[in-house]
Amino acid sequence: MTDSPGLHRLVLTTHITTSVGWLGAVLAYLALDIIATVGQDVANVRAAYFGMQVLILYIIVPLAIASVLIGIVNALSSPWGLFQHYWIVVKVLLTLFAITILFLEVRSVGHVAEIAASGADPRELPGSLPHSIGGMIVLFVTTALSVYKPRGVTRYGSRKQQERRLARMHSNPSSRVP
Amino acid sequence: MSAERRSSTAPTLAWHANRSVDESPPGVPRWVKVFGVVAVIVVLLAIAAMIWVGGEHGPGRHMHGDHTAASAFAPFVDP
Numbered sequence: 001m002t003d004s005p006g007l008h009r010l011v012l013t014t015h016i017t018t019s020v021g022w023l024g025a026v027l028a029y030l031a032l033d034i035i036a037t038v039g040q041d042v043a044n045v046r047a048a049y050f051g052m053q054v055l056i057l058y059i060i061v062p063l064a065i066a067s068v069l070i071g072i073v074n075a076l077s078s079p080w081g082l083f084q085h086y087w088i089v090v091k092v093l094l095t096l097f098a099i100t101i102l103f104l105e106v107r108s109v110g111h112v113a114e115i116a117a118s119g120a121d122p123r124e125l126p127g128s129l130p131h132s133i134g135g136m137i138v139l140f141v142t143t144a145l146s147v148y149k150p151r152g153v154t155r156y157g158s159r160k161q162q163e164r165r166l167a168r169m170h171s172n173p174s175s176r177v178p
Numbered sequence: 179m180s181a182e183r184r185s186s187t188a189p190t191l192a193w194h195a196n197r198s199v200d201e202s203p204p205g206v207p208r209w210v211k212v213f214g215v216v217a218v219i220v221v222l223l224a225i226a227a228m229i230w231v232g233g234e235h236g237p238g239r240h241m242h243g244d245h246t247a248a249s250a251f252a253p254f255v256d257p
Binding site for chain 2: 086151
């Protein structure tokens with residue numbers, strides 16, 4: 001846990017920026033995916049696959065990795081912790097699921113873009129709309145969880161809270177309930 | 179670092195700290211249960227859809243011949 005509120009705010013700001021940036025990049029990817037899946041113009045569909053490959057490799061993957069790593073640092077450096085509240089646990093699980101699908105998708109998109117660039121008719125290639133839409137929904141849910149922070153403390157979180165209460169009572173005996 | 183020290187320097191963190199102290203006792207909240215049920219239904223529907231549509235799913239469906247996974251990570255390098 002960091003002792004510097006300034007540093008913690010910097011970590012929090014970076015976490016929000018990378019997480020929301022990840023969602024924004026997925027929305028841009030979804031737009032290209034729609035063109036790749038339903039487009040009829042060969043040049044546009046080929047360009048869409050190329051754009052999807054660039055976006056996923058150089059924007060989405062780096063943002064996703066940064067978001068996860070900085071998110072873990074942010075949680076551990078705040079009073080919320082990483083496993084003390086259900087909303088954070090759910091968010092971590094959803095993010096890990098999303099990043100697993102993302103890494104599988106990187107390989108698929110790389111191969112499809114390669115085939116599209118090779119001269120074959122790209123309109124016959126499968127898009128990745130279910131993954132794009134699913135990813136967008138998962139990231140929207142994680143964003144909503146971060147904003148609403150629904151109540152619920154895990155057993156571990158409850159134990160940590162009791163420890164903190166006891167520590168406060170020992171450091172400030174006047175705060176004890178009569 | 180104590181909660182008191184946080185609250186004197188960062189109102190947002192103070193709100194976080196105060197709220198975490200006031201949390202309800204342990205026990206899985208209803209929203210987590212609902213969330214879990216919805217997640218299971220979505221996963222089952224996705225599996226059903228894959229079975230219904232048939233065919234290969236995942237990266238393997240695009241991999242034929244001598245394409246390798248490594249090439250996906252180096253798309254702009256000349257062969």
